[in-house]
Amino acid sequence: MSTDKVITAEQLTKRFGDFTAVDAISFDVYKGEIFGFLGANGAGKTTAMRMLSGLSMPTSGKASVAGFDVYKENEKIKQNIGYMSQKFSLYEDLTVKENIRFYAGIYGKSDQFIKEKTALVLEQLHLTAEGNKLVKSLPLGWKQKLAFSVAIFHEPQIVFLDEPTGGVDPVTRREFWNMIYLAAEAGITVFVTTHYMDEAEYCNRVSIMVDGRIDALDTPEQLKRTYGVTSMDDVFLKLARKAVRSAD
Amino acid sequence: MFILLGMPVVQIIIFGFALTNEVKNSKIAILDPSKDAATTSLIAQMEASRYFEVDQVIHSAEEIEPIFKKGKIKLAVIFPANFNEDLQHFNKAQVQLIADASDPNVANTLTNYATAVIMDYQNRITSDRKLPYTINTEMRMLYNPELKGAYNFVPGVMAMVLLLVCTMMTAITIVREKEMGTMEIMLVSPMKPFRIVIAKAVPYLLLSSVNIASILLLSVFVLDVPINGSLVLLVFESLLFTLVSLALGLLISSKAESQQTAMFISLVALFLPTVMLSGFMFPVENMPLPLRTVSNIVPAKWYYSIVKSVMIKGIGLHAVWKETLILMGMLVFFLGLAIKNFKIRLA
Numbered sequence: 001m002s003t004d005k006v007i008t009a010e011q012l013t014k015r016f017g018d019f020t021a022v023d024a025i026s027f028d029v030y031k032g033e034i035f036g037f038l039g040a041n042g043a044g045k046t047t048a049m050r051m052l053s054g055l056s057m058p059t060s061g062k063a064s065v066a067g068f069d070v071y072k073e074n075e076k077i078k079q080n081i082g083y084m085s086q087k088f089s090l091y092e093d094l095t096v097k098e099n100i101r102f103y104a105g106i107y108g109k110s111d112q113f114i115k116e117k118t119a120l121v122l123e124q125l126h127l128t129a130e131g132n133k134l135v136k137s138l139p140l141g142w143k144q145k146l147a148f149s150v151a152i153f154h155e156p157q158i159v160f161l162d163e164p165t166g167g168v169d170p171v172t173r174r175e176f177w178n179m180i181y182l183a184a185e186a187g188i189t190v191f192v193t194t195h196y197m198d199e200a201e202y203c204n205r206v207s208i209m210v211d212g213r214i215d216a217l218d219t220p221e222q223l224k225r226t227y228g229v230t231s232m233d234d235v236f237l238k239l240a241r242k243a244v245r246s247a248d
Numbered sequence: 249m250f251i252l253l254g255m256p257v258v259q260i261i262i263f264g265f266a267l268t269n270e271v272k273n274s275k276i277a278i279l280d281p282s283k284d285a286a287t288t289s290l291i292a293q294m295e296a297s298r299y300f301e302v303d304q305v306i307h308s309a310e311e312i313e314p315i316f317k318k319g320k321i322k323l324a325v326i327f328p329a330n331f332n333e334d335l336q337h338f339n340k341a342q343v344q345l346i347a348d349a350s351d352p353n354v355a356n357t358l359t360n361y362a363t364a365v366i367m368d369y370q371n372r373i374t375s376d377r378k379l380p381y382t383i384n385t386e387m388r389m390l391y392n393p394e395l396k397g398a399y400n401f402v403p404g405v406m407a408m409v410l411l412l413v414c415t416m417m418t419a420i421t422i423v424r425e426k427e428m429g430t431m432e433i434m435l436v437s438p439m440k441p442f443r444i445v446i447a448k449a450v451p452y453l454l455l456s457s458v459n460i461a462s463i464l465l466l467s468v469f470v471l472d473v474p475i476n477g478s479l480v481l482l483v484f485e486s487l488l489f490t491l492v493s494l495a496l497g498l499l500i501s502s503k504a505e506s507q508q509t510a511m512f513i514s515l516v517a518l519f520l521p522t523v524m525l526s527g528f529m530f531p532v533e534n535m536p537l538p539l540r541t542v543s544n545i546v547p548a549k550w551y552y553s554i555v556k557s558v559m560i561k562g563i564g565l566h567a568v569w570k571e572t573l574i575l576m577g578m579l580v581f582f583l584g585l586a587i588k589n590f591k592i593r594l595a
Contacts, residue, residue, distance in 0.1 A: 053436050075438065083436040087429030106437045160436075 004031040006158055006189045007052060012061035014047050021047040023212035024061060029191060031157075034184050036203030037193040040240050044212040045193040046162060052191070053083050053160050066157045079107075082151035082159040082188075086166045088143050090150070092136035096127060099135055100150060107154035121149045141172030145179060152183055159183065161192040165199065177202050197233040208236060210243050271357045271531060275303035277315055277324040284332035286341075290369050294325070299361045316348055316390055317563045319553070323347050323358045335373075335381060343385050349392035350560040351400055354531055359387050391476075391560050398471040403555035404528030406463050406486065407548040411493050411522055413459060414452050416514040418497030422448055423510040426501075441590055449494045456490045476562025485558065485568070488575050489551040495582035496547070502589035522548040550574050 007029035014022040022044040029035045039045045050056035052065050054074035063070045066080040090099050097118060104114045122128045125145055135143060144164065152159050161180075165173045177199065184190050192203070200206050200220060207217040216223055216239060220232055227235045276294070280287050294300045303321060306312065315321050326344040328334065334341040345362050347355035363385050370383045392399040425431040434444055460483065467473040475482060496518065504510035523529055525543035532543050543549050550571040557563050557571075565572070 055432070055435055078436060078438040081436065083433060085429045085432055089429035089433045091430060092428070103433070103437075106434060106439045108438065 005029065006031050006067075007035075007065050007191065008063065009048075009052070010062040012048070012051060012063045013059050014044075014051055014056065015059045020212050022051070025209070025212075025214045027207055027214060027217055029158075029189060031189055032184055032187050033204045034180060034190045034192065034202065036200050036206040037191065037209070038195065038197075038200055038206055038236065039193075039209030040195065040243060043209040043243070045209055048209070049160055049162055049191070049193060053081055054078055080157045082154065082156040084147050084151040084159065084161050084164055086163040088147040090135045090143060090147055093134065095132050095134055096122070096138070096146060097131045099146070100153060103150045104153050109154055117153065121153065125149060141168050141175070144168055144172065145176060148176065148179055148183075152188055156188065158189040158191060161190065163193055163195065165194065165196060173199070197231065197236055200232040200236075206232070208239050210239055215239050215242070271322075271354055271361070271533075272298055273301045274299060274322045274354070274358055274533065275320055276300050276358075277304050277306050277312070277321045278302055279306050279309065279312070279324065279326045280331075281307075281329045282327050282331040282333075284330075286332040286335055286373075287327045290327075290343075290366065291325075293369060294362065294365050297361070297365055299358070312346060316346075317557075317561060317567055319348075319557065319561075319567070321348065322354060323362060325362065335383070339379055339381050341381075341383050343383060344388065345385055346388045346390055349389035349399070350556050351527075351531065352389075352392055352396065353400070355389055355392070359389075363387075396471075396473070398467065398473045399560050401528070402463070402467040402471065402473050403552050403559060404526065406460065406555055407489070407526060407528065407552050408519070408522055409459050409463065410456050410486065410490050410551075411496075411518055411548060413456050414490055414493035415497040415500065415518055416511065417455075418449060418452050418494055419500040419504065419510040419514055420507050422498070422501035423504050423507050427506060442587070445498060445587070445590060449498065452494060452497075453487075453490060456493075457487070460486045460490075473559070475559050477558035478564060481565055481568075482555065482558045485551065485554045485572065485575075488572065488579065489547065489554075492547045492551075492575055492579045492582065495579055495586055498586035499582050499589065502586055521546045525549060526552045528552055547575060547578050550578075 005028045007027075009028075010026050011024040012022060012026070013020065013024050025048060037045050037049065047056065051058045051070060052063060054065075054070065054077050058070060065077045068074075068076040068080070070077065091102065094102065100118050100121065101114055104117075118131075119128075122131050125142070127142065127146065130138065130142075135146070138146070148159075148161070148164065151161070165176060168176065173196070180190055180192070180202075192199075194200065203220065205217065205219050206223060207214045208223075209215070216226075216235070218226065223235050224230060224232065227238050229235055229238065278291055280291065291302065295302050300323075304315065306315065306324075309326070312324055312326070316324070324346040326346065328342055331341050331343075343366060345359050347359050349355035366383055366385055370381055374381050422431070425434070431444075435441065464475065464482075468475060497514075500510055500513050500517075504513055521542070525532065525535075525539065525546045526548040527543075528548075532540060532549065535543065554568045554571045554575075557568050
């Protein structure tokens with residue numbers, strides 16, 4: 001794994017009125033890494049991710065994504081990231097191909113590029129036969145994989161995945177993680193939030209957020225050793241028990 | 249809660265007080281070259297009734313047309329040069345009533361009231377002097393001689409359809425994207441929010457243009473409602489109103505989080521006021537001051553009055569520039585507010 005930092009955050013903070021959603025977090029993410037961002041509901045994961053992806057303006061602190069400052073250069077950041085939300089966010093009334101064309105189009109990709117890559121992606125997904133079917137006719141697991149392919153279609157440096165495996169069965173989750181590995185191998189940095197602890201084991205490094213702060217950040221093996229437990233589940237429980245903020 | 253408890257109260261107040269078809273204190277003009285005892289006392293009686301309010305006294309028949317075009321006057325009462333003399337010598341006299349029939353209901357009611365006042369006077373002098381006096385009233389319905397209802401509802405329907413298509417549909421489609429999460433994806437993409445907004449609005453602008461065309465074609469060829477004024481002006485004003493509606497739709501979509509909310513806001517905040525306060529169903533002039541004030545912020549009120557002026561009365565921009573400016577002001581205001589609210593960074 002390389003030591004090029006693609007995301008850096010220093011004392012990054014977001015306050016909504018009196019409420020500090022994200023409390024001075026600092027971390028680095030390296031190129032090609034799968035970086036797990038864990039935390040209970042309401043711990044501040046999504047808010048942190050939104051600040052990094054340019055959807056939300058930080059209250060204070062510093063951060064850069066793909067070498068660009070989140071305050072001033074968020075337009076440049078946008079060119080270099082992909083984003084997949086927990087809703088999968090595809091147009092149900094459009095076909096698989098139309099969805100791909102639309103999302104690639106908003107990133108300004110050429111028709112030629114879109115055409116060639118669509119064929120490739122559909123083949124990888126084993127969806128070639130379904131290319132002209134409406135997205136709403138696909139099973140949830142396929143939609144999820146399609147949404148991920150769409151998020152990295154424009155070949156971003158970093159892809160942000162916000163709880164990408166919600167509501168999907170274990171087999172499909174496994175397949176989905178294979179796709180994530182492939183993407184990481186291709187050099188795309190993966191920043192993923194999740195609350196499935198077995199998924200945390202798949203990450204290169206994991207940070208655990210409690211009450212808006214990052215309480216632990218290390219490889220899954222090192223974390224288990226530090227806390228003297230055998231699974232990430234137990235690591236998480238040890239940390240999360242300290243939380244005073246209740247999930248909303 | 250507010251809806252459950254507040255709605256009945258609001259509705260009772262609005263329907264009970266404001267929405268009457270009764271016409272009160274309508275502004276009228278008087279042409280009285282005769283200025284004799286009879287006309288003076290007739291005018292006094294008209295003014296004494298709560299239906300009329302003499303707004304201006306004109307001095308020649310040429311002035312009639314222009315004051316109607318200004319739209320302030322609903323009825324003109326025209327006496328002949330020697331009203332009292334005719335009455336005394338021939339026991340017979342003529343009064344002409346000219347009503348602005350671009351709103352046929354109001355015109356009808358007003359001429360009936362006026363005729364009643366005149367008949368009342370006639371009966372009184374008849375019984376006083378034991379002579380069979382007759383005052384003939386001759387009525388003229390300006391702009392809409394046949395008192396067709398279509399003259400009234402075509403402009404109203406145009407306002408309603410445009411508002412419905414543009415505001416509600418724009419609001420709902422944008423909120424739908426929010427609900428599905430696709431809006432979020434577009435916001436993290438390099439697309440400029442301005443372009444997203446334009447892309448969302450253009451289809452409805454086109455749809456509305458088709459709607460304007462079909463309503464106009466139907467009203468001209470099926471309902472026989474003429475377009476007396478300039479078609480270009482009418483289309484221009486309609487597009488202006490469409491843009492105002494689109495801006496309102498964008499504004500709603502930037503506030504509403506679910507399609508139901510968007511729909512509800514569109515209906516309650518726009519559709520009902522449009523039906524009730526634009527003057528299309530119930531004359532705004534007769535509403536209590538608070539409601540009249542509220543009606544001023546209903547864009548449809550201004551558009552409705554423009555369409556009536558241009559289409560039915562056939563007058564040009566010089567008479568509707570004020571309404572046009574108000575609509576433009578609203579457009580700038582709502583659009584500015586919507587764009588400000590439609591933040592690229594959602595929090």
